[in-house]
Amino acid sequence: MICPLCQNLLSKEKDPEYYECGTCKALVKRKELWPDSIYEKSRYLEHNNDVTDERYQKFTSPITHYILKNFSPLDKGLDFGSGTGPVISSMLEQHNYIVKKYDPYFANFPDLLEEKYDYIFACEVVEHFYNPRAEFLKLKSLLKPEGALILMTLLYNGDLDFKNWRYRMDPTHVFIYQKETFQFIKDSMDFKKLIIDGRLIVLE
Template structure:
């Protein structure tokens, strides 16, 4: 198996399910353990993503707040991998923002590929990418120069034992990032790092 981000051949496993990439320092689930589309969609349908749920709104608030701080209603945004309950988009629409939706299972319209966006956000999506390189190439191509890519995912640090880490236990989390992974992404995909924290990443396209 090769790394699905940097194509480095993978040889070292951190546990029975995950490889660690020596180049981009990502943690990758063995491809033999990937869900098929039917099983993956069934898993996502079980998510209780009610756009009116206060707890869910608070969970996604870091992304919403970044957009409200750095973007304006006249800009065009894309909620990439929005799921069945696009709570961030609902809150932005309520404030007059223009946001398109895309999700391969719940909002599969690919018209977004013909547009250019001022900002793209993905909340708890990047860890599900079977091919993060292809996804990043695609998102970069439809993001305007100086546009923002806003990502909520949980970066792994060595403060927690990986094998027992809650985020690794989700069967659909196939690609887990570290701080070094996003530094690699910024360099390889021509992004400037605006924010890089354990649970929120903001990149600006150069």
């Protein structure tokens, strides 16, 4: 199997379900275990994403706070992978921010992927990418010159018990990142800056 990010041949098995890439350090689920679109959508429909839930608002707040601090209501944003409960968009719109929503299952408006944005955010989305190289290059192409790609995902590190880690146990998580993986994305795709602050990752 070839790494879908760096195109390296995957040979090191992390466990029976995942490879660990020797180049970009990503943890890549074996392709034969990738869920199909019907199962994937059914899993997302199980998520109880209520935009008025204060716990959900708090969980997603790293992205919301970053945008409120670094962008103005005059800037144009894209909620990529908005899902069934676009809580970040809802919070930003309360502050008069302009946010468009795209999701391949729940807001499938491909014309939005032809526009340019000051910021794009994706909360708990990038671990579902089957082709992360193509996805990140596409997202970068949608950014204006000073734009930012703002993400939330859990990063793996060697101190974690991978076998029992909850992120690894989600059957829809096919591509898991380490810090080195995002450094590879920054360098290979010519982003100017990388910020990693816990679950918050920003590529400028």
